[in-house]
Amino acid sequence: xxxxxxxxxxxxxxxxxxxxxxxxxxxxxxxxxxxxxxxxxxxxxxxxxxxxxxxxxxxxxxxxxxxxxxxxxxxxxxxxxxxxxxxxxxxxxxxxxxxxxxxxxxxxxxxxxxxxxxxxxxxxxxxxxxxxxxxxxxxxxxxxxxxxxxxxxxxxxxxxxxxxxxxxxxxxxxxxxxxxxxxxxxxxxxxxxxxxxxxxxxxxxxxxxxxxxxxxxxxxxxxxxxxxxxxxxxxxxxxxxxxxxxxxxxxxxxxxxxxxxxxxxxxxxxxxxxxxxxxxxxxxxxxxxxxxxxxxxxxxxxxxxxxxxxxxxxxxxxxxxxxxxxxxxxxxxxxxxxxxxxxxxxxxxxxxxxxxxxxxxxxxxxxxxxxxxxxxx
Numbered sequence: 055x056x057x058x059x060x061x062x063x064x065x066x067x068x069x070x071x072x073x074x075x076x077x078x079x080x081x082x083x084x085x086x087x088x089x090x091x092x093x094x095x096x097x098x099x100x101x102x103x104x105x106x107x108x109x110x111x112x113x114x115x116x117x118x119x120x121x122x123x124x125x126x127x128x129x130x131x132x133x134x135x136x137x138x139x140x141x142x143x144x145x146x147x148x149x150x151x152x153x154x155x156x157x158x159x160x161x162x163x164x165x166x167x168x169x170x171x172x173x174x175x176x177x178x179x180x181x182x183x184x185x186x187x188x189x190x191x192x193x194x195x196x197x198x199x200x201x202x203x204x205x206x207x208x209x210x211x212x213x214x215x216x217x218x219x220x221x222x223x224x225x226x227x228x229x230x231x232x233x234x235x236x237x238x239x240x241x242x243x244x245x246x247x248x249x250x251x252x253x254x255x256x257x258x259x260x261x262x263x264x265x266x267x268x269x270x271x272x273x274x275x276x277x278x279x280x281x282x283x284x285x286x287x288x289x290x291x292x293x294x295x296x297x298x299x300x301x302x303x304x305x306x307x308x309x310x311x312x313x314x315x316x317x318x319x320x321x322x323x324x325x326x327x328x329x330x331x332x333x334x335x336x337x338x339x340x341x342x343x344x345x346x347x348x349x350x351x352x353x354x355x356x357x358x359x360x361x362x363x364x365x366x367x368x369x370x371x372x373x374x375x376x377x378x379x380x381x382x383x384x385x386x387x388x389x390x391x392x393x394x395x396x397x398x399x400x401x402x403x404x405x406x407x408x409x410x411x412x413x414x415x416x417x418x419x420x421x422x423x424x425x426x427x428x429x430x431x
Contacts, residue, residue: 059421061372062243062344065308065412070300077296085270087292089299094253096302097238100220101230103255105262108290108298109269112217112239112252117144118265118288119213119235119254120185125150129184132172134164134196134215135379136397137189141215142380145187153183154381156393160335162400163196164188165393170204172392177208186212190219190229191377192406193245193312193343194332198224198232213237217252220245221309221341230255245308245343245411246301248294309341311411315418316342319407322422323347326429328354344406346376351403357429359405365428371421376404 073089082088090108097106109115125131127149133142135154145152155172158165169186176183186205188196198214205212214233216222222229230236235256240248254265267273272285290298301308320331328350334340349359359375366373378401381391408421 056370056420059371059408059413059417060410061374061406061408062410063412064242064247064249065410067300067304067307069303070297073296073299074293077293082292085289085291087295089292089295090290093248093290093295093298093302096299097253097255100302100305101228101236101238101255103231103236104257105259106253106255107262107265107269108295109252109254109265109288110290111140111250111288112215112237112241113140113144114269114286114288115235115237115252115254115265116141116187116213116215117147118268118286119237119261120144120148120150121268122235122261122264123185123211123213125184130176130181131185131187132169132176132183132210133187133380134189135381135391135393136162136377136400137191137215137380138217138377139380139383139385140217141187141189142386150184152380152386152389154379154386154389154391154393156391156395157397157400158197159396161194161197161338162191162332163194164201165396166197166200166204168392168394169201170207172390173204173208173210175392182208183210186210187215188212188233189215189217190222192332192346193219193222193341194334195219195222195224195229195338195340202232217241218244218343219341221305223339225337231257234258235261240298240301245312245341246298246305248290248298248301251290251294251298253290308411312342312345312409313340315409315411315413316345318418319345319347319422323425326354326426328352328357342409344409346404346406348400348403349405354429359403362425362428363405366421366424369420369424371408371424373408374406376400376406
């Protein structure tokens with residue numbers, strides 16, 4: 055069998071081991087330490103925010119952001135439907151209810167028009183939403199200017215899920231810096247990784263100070279262990295942060311490599327009738343974390359994205375359907391949804407292709423050849 059081609063595998067830059075070894079040499083193995091401080095400074099500087107809190111996951115970052123916005127039982131939070139469940143789950147952690155918003159065709163992310171309709175209808179029902187959570191899927195920035203305009207009109211804070219979009223921006227403004235707080239992820243498949251981990255960034259240093267406090271079990275300033283708030287074990291370890299510092303040194307290279315993958319696929323597959331790619335709107339810059347295609351069976355002589363996925367799988371190549379929208383998930387079946395079916399169509403027709411920054415030319419050619427062979431039949 056051919057060697058495995060993964061969808062998006064970790065890619066080390068070389069100096070991660072130097073930082074990790076330094077953590078061992080200085081015995082900074084426990085959570086917190088100089089690498090955590092350094093990694094947080096790197097993240098804040100890169101995203102153009104005031105401060106960052108390095109955490110155990112992006113999910114933890116969303117959870118803390120909701121806590122700091124006083125989201126609690128009985129509240130509603132407007133959330134992009136077309137996303138991974140980690141965007142919506144923390145809403146339920148707080149006993150609140152997600153209200154799901156459809157995508158727009160131009161970015162595949164939260165549609166500002168459906169967002170505004172949802173806000174008006176929730177207000178008419180006497181339920182002002184406590185927060186809005188848009189997502190920058192696959193590295194493509196959401197329509198943040200129009201989303202922010204709706205949020206400002208109704209005075210609703212925005213938590214920006216930039217878990218997949220480190221290195222993306224709109225008119226040179228980095229993703230993660232548009233909302234009152236921004237969320238990053240460093241899971242093993244992300245554009246950079248700390249093995250597992252995430253971060254909360256904000257232009258408001260007070261939010262980050264409070265996040266760090268809550269993430270370390272909310273221990274009060276006392277010589278003994280005293281707690282006036284419920285805390286969480288959400289802080290990143292100094293060892294993991296050491297990996298992150300090494301990864302930050304090669305982030306721009308990783309973005310360039312991912313974008314090169316996208317260009318390769320558009321050049322080799324873009325002429326096949328029925329296969330299309332998401333273009334960048336004017337002024338938008340995507341890190342192209344994952345290259346995704348849409349497969350329209352009406353134009354492909356009936357070939358579906360699932361047939362392509364299975365053909366790749368047969369050749370030991372990993373691919374993945376686009377996210378199944380949250381409003382279609384059994385666990386969220388009772389939640390409200392505002393939209394016109396855009397996310398459902400994206401799920402039905404969309405497929406993520408292998409996009410790792412460590413893919414070889416031979417790997418990319420193998421993926422493209424397997425797909426073109428299917429269409430040649």
